[in-house]
């Protein structure tokens with residue numbers, strides 16, 4: 001059927017069986033469906049091997065797990081070939097691989113363009129190479145809570161070598177138009193896309209985006225922790241010096257010098273995370289079984305409902321667009337210092353939201369916020385989750401009023 005049964009979807013997640021659980025931190029990580037848990041258990045249960053090394057059956061089986069998931073991942077984002085897919089430890093590791101590998105080819109004065117809302121994972125690795133090589137970082141500004149992609153035109157110069165942008169903000173949920181960006185970014189620049197948030201909400205087609213590299217993590221799309229994906233165009237991947245060196249990535253090793261394999265193995269030094277890859281295969285299969293457009297609609301209805309409800313509470317300021325494609329509800333109490341108390345209060349009511357800077361300190365500084373609260377919606381969330389959030393926020397604000405009306409310096413009763 002091409003409708004979406006949210007209750008049936010939710011029933012796939014053992015951690016959500018308890019009705020009192022309102023998990024609203026999905027932008028940080030998602031819960032895992034039984035099929036993913038079962039795939040990991042199955043891999044360990046049947047005897048493990050280290051891939052690409054020995055010649056025995058367990059090693060061959062592990063290799064099969066990895067290479068068939070590599071193909072599924074390539075299909076999932078419409079990569080040209082499975083060799084375009086590198087398994088890393090995380091999206092963060094993938095971005096570090098790129099910053100080091102690309103940064104090494106750059107010279108003092110070369111420019112890298114990022115945006116003001118990048119996650120620290122797409123900022124700090126570039127800062128490191130910029131410091132070491134005398135590169136210049138430039139930042140695309142925000143305009144009314146959205147990235148102004150048109151401004152790329154004024155930032156790009158003859159010295160621009162890299163543009164690295166998040167496809168979707170983990171803090172505000174806004175998603176810049178990557179097609180517009182591609183049209184502005186010259187072919188001679190390397191175009192990197194951080195799809196960590198985007199991947200759980202959209203169909204991703206790397207050839208259609210026309211990016212050189214794209215990164216994401218398995219754990220934000222129902223897969224296991226400890227696994228990231230780095231997609232790259234083959235010619236560009238093979239030019240990069242790997243971040244990690246060691247076993248499994250070499251052609252020939254001498255005492256003084258060695259040569260490396262081509263992508264993807266070039267970037268996969270050390271024993272692979274085969275169990276995580278087995279789990280990710282199950283996550284990809286699971287992901288593909290649900291109608292994405294209906295899911296989007298479901299999430300956006302909830303997101304809109306939460307925005308409407310919070311808007312009615314005077315003491316709360318909203319920062320996300322009610323129609324943002326990621327299902328993010330970003331808000332703050334007028335008294336920012338109390339955000340942490342509200343988050344604790346929500347937690348005590350079984351509602352998991354995140355509070356803080358969300359690994360986007362420069363963005364918060366630009367908004368004059370020291371902290372934000374974020375509820376982020378997944379397809380397994382329900383109207384009840386939203387109403388629980390709204391009720392609890394209201395109760396918290398009532399309590400605050402009560403505290404204020406009771407002067408703390410009142411004389412103690414006898």
Ligand code: PMP
Pocket residue numbers: 027028090091092093119121122166168169170194196197217359
């Ligand atoms: N980029 C964005 C936009 C993110 O939201 C995250 C995760 N919060 C990352 C990068 C880094 O992902 P990971 O922590 O899985 O490496």
